[in-house]
Amino acid sequence: MLSEKLLNEINKQIKYELESAHYYVAMEAYFDSQDLPGFANFFKVQAEEERFHAQKFYDFVYEMDGDVELTGLELVGKEFDSCVDVFKKALEHEKFVTSRIYELMEIAEDEKEYATQSMLKWFVDEQVEEENSMKDMIVKLERVEKSPNGLYMLDKELAGRTFTPEAE
Numbered sequence: 001m002l003s004e005k006l007l008n009e010i011n012k013q014i015k016y017e018l019e020s021a022h023y024y025v026a027m028e029a030y031f032d033s034q035d036l037p038g039f040a041n042f043f044k045v046q047a048e049e050e051r052f053h054a055q056k057f058y059d060f061v062y063e064m065d066g067d068v069e070l071t072g073l074e075l076v077g078k079e080f081d082s083c084v085d086v087f088k089k090a091l092e093h094e095k096f097v098t099s100r101i102y103e104l105m106e107i108a109e110d111e112k113e114y115a116t117q118s119m120l121k122w123f124v125d126e127q128v129e130e131e132n133s134m135k136d137m138i139v140k141l142e143r144v145e146k147s148p149n150g151l152y153m154l155d156k157e158l159a160g161r162t163f164t165p166e167a168e
């Protein structure tokens, strides 16, 4: 059984994960509007990952005999200046999510709630990957900044990205 405090915070996290998905769909749309289908696909997959994260928290709540409470989603932003601007905003957003996961972990540690700590451990590792994938893309984009050909190649490469939830 989860404490009320922890349950509330996990419910908030479900909202944040779904808002992340929402934000990434806005990024997908930006790239589709720029005729960059590979980059759009990158964020389509990213949004799928976020829904998967939300589902993981959702499943955990019911495993722990809690109840999920949904609230309305907000769109974090939808104005972007350039390709690299999108990835910089995505990185900032992932950093925010990481700080949220750490807050949850701190509460679970204070409460000696080991099941929650174990579940969160997966997210701690996942956030390292999420931040790194955004950082990688920023480096790649800065490298091809003034080369339409480089951008085209990168777009082609990203078209192949697919969502594969890892086996647990």
Ligand SMILES: [Fe+2]
Pocket (backbone or CB within 6 Å): 017, 020, 049, 050, 053, 097
């Ligand atoms: Fe996430």
